[in-house]
Amino acid sequence: MKRMHLDLATILTLHPLSLLVGAMCFLYVRFRSRRSRGLGKMAAAFLVLGMGSLLAATGAQGVVDYETWTFWSFLSGPASYALFWVGLINLTEERPAGRAWFVLVLPLGLTVWARISGFYLHNAERASVFLAVMGSFALASAWLVVRDRPGEFLQTRWGLGGALVCKAVIAFTTLAAIAYPGRLPVSPPTTFLVLILCQFAIAMFVLILVQERAERRLIALTETDSLTGIRNRHWMMDRLPRQAPKGSAYVIIDIDHFKQVNDRHGHLAGDLVLTSVAQAMGRLLGPDAILARMGGEEFGLFLPGAGKDEAQQIAEELRRSIGSQLILHEGTAIPVTMSAGVAVAPVAMSIAQLVARADEALYAAKRGGRDRVVLARFEAAAADDVTASGDAGPVTKPA
Structure with a gap:
């Protein structure tokens, strides 16, 4: 069986074509x-490197004089890798490159050094510097890519x-x-073949x-x-388990007299109240809380494994x-209070039952004068009893 022979001339032709295809993509x-920054710079970097590679291929065949093609093909490497690095910062971190533009000092410095020393005229020296720059930028780019932005976990980065x-x-x-x-x-x-694949x-x-990233967004x-920037009912329902484990708590939170806020101050004021309340709860609970706006002035909070004491304290x-x-x-200052119904599963039970008991506790809080937290009681003898906290102090446990 014949072994496949890799023709260098063919490979040198394919290399700039691979860069051209990448730039077009x-x-x-x-x-x-339009939101994806940096792709224009990365395309320019691939085009510059492709032109340098094409120049080297034609120069090696004697089409371009030796000094011209060796200098410009060498310079295309550091310039393109620096430009690619800047574009990659734009893309991965979605921000302007800022001080990263100073990396372009490297190709400028290498240009001056090449002109003064003439090292680019010697194949081994030119290739060594070129490869050292390429490897260093590739490693730096890999480190930049695998660093996830806070809250963004893209598997493609790996x-x-x-x-x-x-x-x-x-x-x-x-x-x-070479060494x-x-x-x-x-x-x-x-x-060159492996480089083309890369x-x-x-x-x-x-x-x-x-x-x-677009799909995640x-x-x-x-x-x-x-409106509020927190999660919605759809997200919450997807996160809730069908069976609530023992000790899990569900809290229904309702803004007191919200309709009066809209009637007296207008719907813009109502929107401000909703946003302020949601953001305040988000800051207090942290990013991992299962908190969502369920609709209107009602919010839902699921606390897996919290237990009675912790659930009451949080509410x-x-x-x-x-x-x-x-x-x-x-x-105009708008006073805002909230009522909450808390249900803590005494045993494993369906999430629908737990939510229903929290809803009953919320209505008890409203009947009790609002601005309070009510804890639903689960007892065999009195399954429908609820107990309320005072509206000024901490929640009192049922006797």
């Missing part, structure tokens, strides 16, 4: 997704980081082969990352209440925090 997604690490391994392996000739079985055709992988994972929009802290808020609308 970046530009396509850039114009379709694939993109892996492709960049592979590119760094190629660079440093080839650099070692120690004959010790490593590295051939130019194989090196370029395709990088472009592919960048596109998948943009798509995955779309899902977040369907699960987030557009009471929320009541005090909301009652102490100063909400101003057009210079």
Whole structure:
């Protein structure tokens, strides 16, 4: 059976084409997704590197004079890698590059050094510097990619980081082969072929990352209440278990006399009250709380494994925090209080039963004068009894 022979001329032709395809993919997604920063810079980086690779291929065939193609093909490497790094910061962190633009000092410095020393005229020295820059930027880019932004966990980051690490391994392996000739079985055709695959992988994972982020945002929009910024009923119902384990608590929170706020101060004031209350609860409970706006002025809170004491304490802290808020609308202070019904599962039970008991406790809080927390009681002899806390102090346990 014949062994496949990798023709260097063919590989050198495919390399700039792979970069051109990657640049076109970046530009396509850039114009379709206006929010994805950095793709334009990454496309420019691929084009610059592709032009340098094409120049080197034509120069090696004698089409371009030696000094011209060696200088410009060398310079295309540091310039493109620095530009790619800046674009990657824009893309992964979704912010302006800021001081990262100073990385362009590196290609400028290498340009001056190349002109003064003329090292680019020597194949081994030119290739060594080129590969060292490529490997360093690839590793730095991989580190940048795998660092998740707070609250953003994109699985594609690991694939993109892996492709960049592979590119760094190629660079440093080839650099070692140049430093120690004959010790490593590295051939130019194989090196360029693997590099082409890495370029395709990088472009592919960048596109998948943009798509995955867009899908995550779309899902977040369907699960987030557009007014208050906290989660909505749909998200809450998806997170609630069918069976509430023993000790799990469900709290229904309702803003007292909310209709009067709308009638007296207008719906904009009502929106301000809803937003202020929701944000206050979110700050007190933290990002991991299963809290959602269930509709109107009602909020739901699920506390898995909290138990009676902790559930009561949390509900009471929320009541005090909301009652102490100063909400101003057009210079007018709007007093806000809340009522809450708390149900804690004494045994494993359906979530529907637990929510129903919390709802009964909420109505008891309203009948008791509002601005209070009511704890539902679960007893075999009196399954429908509830007990209320005083409206000024902590919740009192049922006798």
